[in-house]
Amino acid sequence: MQHVSPVREPLVTSGKTYHDVTQDICYQVEAAPNVRWMGALAVALVLLGVFFYSVYRTLWYGIGEWGLNKTIGWAWDITNFVWWVGIGHAGTLISAVLLLFRQKWRSSINRAAEAMTIFAVICAAMFPVLHMGRPWLAFYVFPLQNTLGSLWANFNSPLLWDVFAISTYFTVSLVFWYTGLVPDFATIRDRAKGKIAKVSYSLLSFGWTGSAKHWSRYETVSLILAGVSTPLVLSVHTIVSMDFATSVVPGWHTTIFPPYFVAGAIFSGFAMVLTLMLITRVVFKLEDYITLEHIALMNKIMMTTGSIVGVAYITEFFIAWYSQVEYEQYCFINRATGPYWWAYASMMTCNVITPQLVWFRRVRYSILLTFILSIIVNIGMWFERFVIIVSSLHRDYLPSSWAMFSPTSIDVGVYVGTIGLFFTLFLLFAKFFPVINMAEVKTILKYTVNDGPTYGGTNDGSQSASRRNSPTPYSTPGVPASAPVNYDKHD
Amino acid sequence: MTKRFALGIFEDEDVLLHAIDNVRGAGVKIYDVFSPYPVHGIDDALGIERSRLPIAAFFYGLCGLSFALWMQIYMLGFDWPMIIGGKPNIALPAFIPVSFELTVFFTCHGMVITFYTISKLYPRIKTPVLDARSTDDKFVVAIELDETSSQLPKLTQLLRENGASEVNQKEMTKF
Numbered sequence: 001m002q003h004v005s006p007v008r009e010p011l012v013t014s015g016k017t018y019h020d021v022t023q024d025i026c027y028q029v030e031a032a033p034n035v036r037w038m039g040a041l042a043v044a045l046v047l048l049g050v051f052f053y054s055v056y057r058t059l060w061y062g063i064g065e066w067g068l069n070k071t072i073g074w075a076w077d078i079t080n081f082v083w084w085v086g087i088g089h090a091g092t093l094i095s096a097v098l099l100l101f102r103q104k105w106r107s108s109i110n111r112a113a114e115a116m117t118i119f120a121v122i123c124a125a126m127f128p129v130l131h132m133g134r135p136w137l138a139f140y141v142f143p144l145q146n147t148l149g150s151l152w153a154n155f156n157s158p159l160l161w162d163v164f165a166i167s168t169y170f171t172v173s174l175v176f177w178y179t180g181l182v183p184d185f186a187t188i189r190d191r192a193k194g195k196i197a198k199v200s201y202s203l204l205s206f207g208w209t210g211s212a213k214h215w216s217r218y219e220t221v222s223l224i225l226a227g228v229s230t231p232l233v234l235s236v237h238t239i240v241s242m243d244f245a246t247s248v249v250p251g252w253h254t255t256i257f258p259p260y261f262v263a264g265a266i267f268s269g270f271a272m273v274l275t276l277m278l279i280t281r282v283v284f285k286l287e288d289y290i291t292l293e294h295i296a297l298m299n300k301i302m303m304t305t306g307s308i309v310g311v312a313y314i315t316e317f318f319i320a321w322y323s324q325v326e327y328e329q330y331c332f333i334n335r336a337t338g339p340y341w342w343a344y345a346s347m348m349t350c351n352v353i354t355p356q357l358v359w360f361r362r363v364r365y366s367i368l369l370t371f372i373l374s375i376i377v378n379i380g381m382w383f384e385r386f387v388i389i390v391s392s393l394h395r396d397y398l399p400s401s402w403a404m405f406s407p408t409s410i411d412v413g414v415y416v417g418t419i420g421l422f423f424t425l426f427l428l429f430a431k432f433f434p435v436i437n438m439a440e441v442k443t444i445l446k447y448t449v450n451d452g453p454t455y456g457g458t459n460d461g462s463q464s465a466s467r468r469n470s471p472t473p474y475s476t477p478g479v480p481a482s483a484p485v486n487y488d489k490h491d
Numbered sequence: 492m493t494k495r496f497a498l499g500i501f502e503d504e505d506v507l508l509h510a511i512d513n514v515r516g517a518g519v520k521i522y523d524v525f526s527p528y529p530v531h532g533i534d535d536a537l538g539i540e541r542s543r544l545p546i547a548a549f550f551y552g553l554c555g556l557s558f559a560l561w562m563q564i565y566m567l568g569f570d571w572p573m574i575i576g577g578k579p580n581i582a583l584p585a586f587i588p589v590s591f592e593l594t595v596f597f598t599c600h601g602m603v604i605t606f607y608t609i610s611k612l613y614p615r616i617k618t619p620v621l622d623a624r625s626t627d628d629k630f631v632v633a634i635e636l637d638e639t640s641s642q643l644p645k646l647t648q649l650l651r652e653n654g655a656s657e658v659n660q661k662e663m664t665k666f
Contacts, residue, residue, distance in 0.1 A: 018628030152566035161588035190623040206612040215529040442528040
């Protein structure tokens with residue numbers, strides 16, 4: 001009753017049964033927290049403390065605590081905002097775009113990637129809100145009637161578009177993620193022994209029973225959500241890029257920004273997914289679900305989008321020259337050779353050159369190298385935003401206003417602090433929520449090979465070949481061997 | 492109200508689908524099937540009609556789009572017109588992003604709220620489950636029995652013949 005593909009690698013290794021999947025994934029939720037998890041949480045909480053301290057300083061003394069000056073009014077804050085939003089994009093790409101493309105391998109990574117999206121957007125939202133200086137007036141961004149009369153929000157402003165884009169993106173991602181979680185919460189609920197666990201997961205599971213009618217609607221809802229999330233995710237970073245592209249600052253005023261930002265977002269997002277997944281699979285022993293094949297596939301997406309970003313960098317340079325606008329030309333030459341050359345060089349090395357190593361199979365399938373690579377890409381993408389924002393602003397039309405930016409400890413504190421916030425949220429998620437979508441993994445289980453060994457460090461052809469040649473048919477205890485199967489009718 | 496059910500427990504989706512065909516073919520009405528994951532083809536087998544949620548989603552989206560356009564045109568065009576960057580008061584191209592976002596917002600939330608409402612899914616302290624294993628690894632076919640459960644022996648045989656690994660009887664007061 002098992003479909004064994006002669007060409008494709010199995011999506012779940014070690015011949016797991018449905019019950020094994022439940023067991024393996026619920027284990028983390030049910031067992032006492034392990035030492036590595038507690039250690040990681042402790043580090044994250046320390047960083048979260050840094051976040052609260054820096055936010056307190058920013059709010060109490062104002063944004064003068066940051067290193068901004070008259071020339072450079074946007075620096076680390078918006079860099080971090082764009083960086084975090086970009087990271088979030090991979091989650092939606094995995095859950096929505098890969099669903100539409102029927103990439104079944106997404107099943108075991110989509111839950112964690114979507115969680116990453118939500119937490120990254122929370123971190124991102126901190127920056128514009130803090131930058132307002134008076135965050136308690138943040139509701140001013142919404143088109144609410146003013147006490148003095150009907151002065152509304154300005155719908156011509158890309159910053160307002162951002163408000164709508166980010167809030168839609170956040171709420172839609174949250175709902176998409178939660179709807180996917182409901183059946184898995186039901187699984188945990190039905191296994192729960194303790195009273196508190198039983199009641200909490202019953203509340204969380206919304207009374208899900210797995211009825212055929214519900215599943216049918218659930219699938220429809222997932223499909224439509226994927227369908228609307230796909231243009232949504234593209235629109236979000238497009239609108240973020242319009243914060244820059246609709247201005248007249250040299251280096252920002254370019255039509256290539258929307259596609260270039262979207263590619264960059266997916267690029268950095270996949271790097272973050274890889275970083276998180278490589279840690280999660282080891283800490284929670286999920287090597288059979290997040291296999292080397294998954295890592296290689298994500299590496300390929302990372303390399304493809306990285307190359308698109310590389311082409312965009314070169315195109316920008318070319319267009320600056322081709323435009324014959326001296327300000328544009330100066331901006332790009334200044335980026336590469338001016339006082340911020342080191343940021344530009346870091347960006348080029350990390351984003352354009354290093355991902356090309358993924359062409360080598362050895363790199364693609366190596367856990368250690370992939371981990372290092374993903375960190376490098378994360379750093380590179382941070383530098384990309386820094387280069388775009390700071391190097392464009394620091395020298396524009398008026399040489400008398402040229403300036404340099406140096407971050408204060410509070411700038412660093414808020415940034416590092418959001419990393420703490422992100423990991424605190426992610427670790428709590430990983431402990432209390434099923435980190436892999438059990439229901440979806442169960443649907444792809446029949447595509448696996450039963451007796452195959454878990455992928456070790458090597459992935460040579462001989463091993464795969466032997467595995468392909470000896471598939472043992474899937475046998476379920478209790479089902480008579482002659483149980484009728486009707487393949488023709490039910491595909 | 493107490494309801495009685497005969498529960499046929501299956502271990503495999505293909506066996507299940509075949510059994511559903513045969514059980515329905517024998518003229519037995521299936522109350523519901525519970526499975527740990529969405530089984531493809533079960534809609535046809537059970538005769539579940541295609542969900543009309545996509546149609547609802549389309550109309551929610553239409554509402555969102557109209558609301559967004561109305562809001563922007565009314566606010567900037569009529570209620571408090573302002574000249575911004577020398578552009579017309581009703582600058583439609585600049586209204587595209589917000590209109591798009593609100594369309595998505597309404598589509599998504601409207602559809603999801605409808606889904607939870609019509610499926611009667613809401614947070615509850617205790618969930619009535621016929622067989623707790625159906626969220627783990629078993630496929631459960633529930634057939635409603637009458638007061639006396641007189642059909643049980645016949646149903647047991649029918650389900651067994653079609654590959655059920657167990658057949659149980661269960662009463663449920665709150666459903």
